[in-house]
Amino acid sequence: MPKRGYHHGNLKQALVEAALGLISEKGPQGFTLSEAAKTAGVTPAAVYRHFAGREDLLAEVAQQGYAIFGDLMAFAYDDGKPSALKAFEATGRAYLAFARRHPGHYMAMFEAGLTLDAHPDLALTAARARAVLDRAATALCDQMPADRRPPATMFSAHIWALSHGVVELFARGQPGARSPFPPEDLLEAGIGIYLRGLGLLSPDG
Amino acid sequence: MPKRGYHHGNLKQALVEAALGLISEKGPQGFTLSEAAKTAGVTPAAVYRHFAGREDLLAEVAQQGYAIFGDLMAFAYDDGKPSALKAFEATGRAYLAFARRHPGHYMAMFEAGLTLDAHPDLALTAARARAVLDRAATALCDQMPADRRPPATMFSAHIWALSHGVVELFARGQPGARSPFPPEDLLEAGIGIYLRGLGLLSPDG
DNA sequence: TGTACATCAGTGAACGCGCGTTCACTGATGTAC
DNA sequence: TGTACATCAGTGAACGCGCGTTCACTGATGTAC
Numbered sequence: 310m311p312k313r314g315y316h317h318g319n320l321k322q323a324l325v326e327a328a329l330g331l332i333s334e335k336g337p338q339g340f341t342l343s344e345a346a347k348t349a350g351v352t353p354a355a356v357y358r359h360f361a362g363r364e365d366l367l368a369e370v371a372q373q374g375y376a377i378f379g380d381l382m383a384f385a386y387d388d389g390k391p392s393a394l395k396a397f398e399a400t401g402r403a404y405l406a407f408a409r410r411h412p413g414h415y416m417a418m419f420e421a422g423l424t425l426d427a428h429p430d431l432a433l434t435a436a437r438a439r440a441v442l443d444r445a446a447t448a449l450c451d452q453m454p455a456d457r458r459p460p461a462t463m464f465s466a467h468i469w470a471l472s473h474g475v476v477e478l479f480a481r482g483q484p485g486a487r488s489p490f491p492p493e494d495l496l497e498a499g500i501g502i503y504l505r506g507l508g509l510l511s512p513d514g
Numbered sequence: 515m516p517k518r519g520y521h522h523g524n525l526k527q528a529l530v531e532a533a534l535g536l537i538s539e540k541g542p543q544g545f546t547l548s549e550a551a552k553t554a555g556v557t558p559a560a561v562y563r564h565f566a567g568r569e570d571l572l573a574e575v576a577q578q579g580y581a582i583f584g585d586l587m588a589f590a591y592d593d594g595k596p597s598a599l600k601a602f603e604a605t606g607r608a609y610l611a612f613a614r615r616h617p618g619h620y621m622a623m624f625e626a627g628l629t630l631d632a633h634p635d636l637a638l639t640a641a642r643a644r645a646v647l648d649r650a651a652t653a654l655c656d657q658m659p660a661d662r663r664p665p666a667t668m669f670s671a672h673i674w675a676l677s678h679g680v681v682e683l684f685a686r687g688q689p690g691a692r693s694p695f696p697p698e699d700l701l702e703a704g705i706g707i708y709l710r711g712l713g714l715l716s717p718d719g
Numbered sequence: 720t721g722t723a724c725a726t727c728a729g730t731g732a733a734c735g736c737g738c739g740t741t742c743a744c745t746g747a748t749g750t751a752c
Numbered sequence: 753t754g755t756a757c758a759t760c761a762g763t764g765a766a767c768g769c770g771c772g773t774t775c776a777c778t779g780a781t782g783t784a785c
Binding site for chain 2: 770771772773774775
């Protein structure tokens with residue numbers, strides 16, 4: 310336990326974590342600066358020692374999310390080992406795992422409506438995370454005959470969109486809109502069919 | 515122009531349309547009952563003559579959205595003409611067209627966090643719209659050899675997730691996160707690759 | 720056609736609330752000597 | 753080691769605001785006779 314008292318010790322990170330909890334409970338729009346402060350055991354005004362305001366705190370949450378996300382994807386990709394294909398499939402699974410384990414981060418990143426233009430640091434971290442996906446897609450593209458190879462960025466955009474769609478529509482606790490399949494299976498099957506369509510998996514695979 | 519005066523004439527629909535505009539401008543969370551009332555030229559209290567409250571108005575917007583959505587999809591599907599495959603692809607395009615042309619409806623339906631359980635009428639209309647997609651998927655599945663046929667609901671879930679992902683990630687005016695491809699092309703190419711993976715398109719198609 | 724009346728859609732004022740943000744302040748902490 | 757002092761993280765009160773919702777009301781509309 311960090312030292313306590315008049316000075317908090319690590320209020321900045323405590324606020325980020327309070328925000329994470331609130332966002333995952335009530336969504337990025339339901340999160341309020343005042344409640345995050347209260348959760349961290351501090352006056353709302355104290356927040357302004359560490360952040361420019363509500364949106365700045367939200368952007369910090371998103372940025373930390375992109376950092377974790379990028380690391381997770383890079384770890385899953387593992388420099389293309391044991392094969393470009395296996396490594397690619399691993400990143401797909403990592404995407405969903407991230408959304409599941411870090412719902413607050415995920416919502417701040419994709420559902421808070423933050424404009425990347427207004428937060429250069431955030432934009433940088435986000436770009437770095439996306440680069441991992443692009444690298445994985447490029448490595449796979451290189452294995453395809455040049456004449457029927459889609460652009461790698463389109464490739465990764467498809468996988469990203471499919472993953473994001475599965476998360477938003479089927480991996481949330483939305484009562485009344487339950488998925489007939491576990492999201493993990495749904496995504497894995499979808500990626501499998503897609504890769505088969507690109508000739509990267511045998512028709513029987 | 516409908517008659518004006520002390521009695522509005524068609525306030526209920528006017529409020530829905532005001533809400534639509536506000537939602538597409540500021541998102542489903544930025545929409546307020548008071549502003550919708552003001553936009554419709556009416557006191558906030560007047561809203562309660564037609565809706566139980568803020569959420570009820572939002573649910574009405576979503577329900578009208580699902581109704582339009584269902585009709586649009588059914589029209590695009592056109593009872594499977596000229597072929598199950600062509601009709602299926604048409605519904606994919608219709609999905610994106612709906613999101614583009616009816617952003618307020620789309621956001622109310624998918625981004626407002628309404629629980630279908632709490633709004634039975636909404637749940638019914640939503641189910642009817644989804645049934646169109648399921649029907650299109652089932653018709654396509656019937657053309658596949660039984661031993662490698664995925665469940666039709668998984669099939670439609672994949673297409674729905676891909677479409678939704680493309681809309682959310684690439685078809686919004688999110689500055690700084692622009693798509694390298696037109697969303698329509700991205701979705702059409704993605705669906706093409708997916709159908710090829712199912713053996714429903716020739717490898718050269 | 721004219722009058723009396725019931726209906727009910729919208730008014731306008733008021734409410735309590737929580738929000739983000741500001742400000743002068745206080746007092747714990749860490750450093751210089 | 754002890755003292756004086758600068759720093760600055762957090763306090764607490766206050767602000768103006770717009771929100772959703774309520775209430776008694778008013779007066780335009782439509783119907784019965």
